[in-house]
Amino acid sequence: MTDYATFANTASNAPTVVDLRSDTVTKPTAAMREAVARAVVGDDVFGDDPTVNALQERVAALLGKEAALFMPSGTQSNLCALLAHCGRGDEYIVGQMAHTYRYEGGGAAVLGSIQPQPLPNQPDGTIRLEDIAAAIKPDDPHFARTRLLALENTWGGNVLSTQYTNAACDLAHARGLATHLDGARLFNAAVASGRSVSDLARPFDSVSICFSKGLGAPIGSMLVGSRELIQRAHRVRKMVGGGLRQVGLLAAAADHALTHHVARLADDHALARRLADGLAALPGISLTPPQTNIVFAQVSDGRGPALIEHLKSRGVLATGLIGLRFVTHLDVDAAGIDHAISVTREFLAA
Structure with a gap:
């Protein structure tokens, strides 16, 4: 030794x-710092930052979705997704130990008046399908309107199987719910399972990924989904203070991470x-x-x-x-x- x-x-x-303590403590590599220094930037609030625009297009294509939106953090990315999917008085079904429910300050409830319906997570991170089905409320004024199912992959470092995520999303969609994936470490799941990130993201209506964990960028996340959903999320991002200016410096670091740090x-x-x-x-x-x-x-x-x-x-x-x-x-x-x-x-x- x-x-x-x-x-x-x-x-x-x-x-x-x-x-x-976490993979969030990584420092930018010398090559990543060089990529940041070379970045061509513009004002992203005006949509003028070419590096951000290129990264959003790259990530949307990589995950097989129509559009993407750069975010400062995973917490903001998940929050914008929840608020884009749900309105005041709506409800989302989520794991009792899920990051979006337990570790993000209750943002959906505090800022969106969205009621979480937490359900027990099994040891592998799944939520039993019968529990999900039983938690979906009928269309009745006594109840919050169940609108969304939110899952997480990886879960405590474990990879949710595509068999499970497909079944859970099929159930949600059949009952009129949208689906969101907190994929902060989705690239870890892809590498470990040998599947593509687009395959892992396919059954979900929206997916949040993070660049500042295992990929080693200093900051940044991305929300992907349909163009309509991303347009709604863009409005929410502005309201919660996520509109940034020459953010291409950060997007360049994330782009470098995608190219060099996934494998x-x-x-x-x-x-x-x-x-x-x-x-x-x-x-x-x-x-x-x-x-x-x-x-x-x-x-x-x-x-x-x-x-x-x-x-x-x-x-x-x-x-x-x-x-x-x-x-x-x-x-x-x-x-x-x-x-x-x-x-x-x-x-x-x-």
Whole structure:
């Protein structure tokens, strides 16, 4: 095993901290910074930024949809989708632990008067089809109007099967609902499953993707869907402050990520498996093998918070909101992963 302290001191591009909190912590590569510097820009509020326009066309075609809209964040992209699909007094069906429901400040309810109908997520992230069907309200003034089904892929790093998403969307559409996918890590799902992003996006009326996670851009998301839906979302984006000016600088970073950082997501997945294998071999650690770049682990004696602090003291950052969570990304390498395993072993032995 490589001694990480030695490695960090001898490798000029190696981090001194192994940051496994999230794939959002990635820094722009030198090549990405060059792409930003070369970007041709204009005023995107006037529709004059050629780099943004080209990226929107590229992403819409990539996901097999008519149109796309650049957003500063995934939270804003999901919010604009929900408000474009639903009106005041409408309802969307969503998982109890879904990001759009649990981790985005209740934006749909606060800003759109849209009622969420949360349903239990199964361990693989799915919502049982019978639960979805039972939650759809009849057309009656006593009830909020059920308008939308929102799913998420990946889910805690796990890939929803196309068999499931097709069935869930077919059910929703048959009952008159639209469908939205929070695809923040959809490219991870595509690489892990061997399917195209257009295949994964096909059954959904709208999809949100993120450039600032595994793809390594500093900022940015994209909402895709029909031209009519994107026109409505464009109005919402303006209302929530998402209209930006020379945003082609950011679009250039996202475009570079799409060109150069998608295939390499397989490296992140391999590092996650390396970490999971190393942790699983330690006494007192339990986990489920990861499908993509996220590893969840539990410490059997309840010392998870203490382990997080110990890791931090040795230069390894992780989160513990839901068990222990480690996320691999382009700024993490094998030496860093081995260091994380070694420090965990040291803690458990003590």
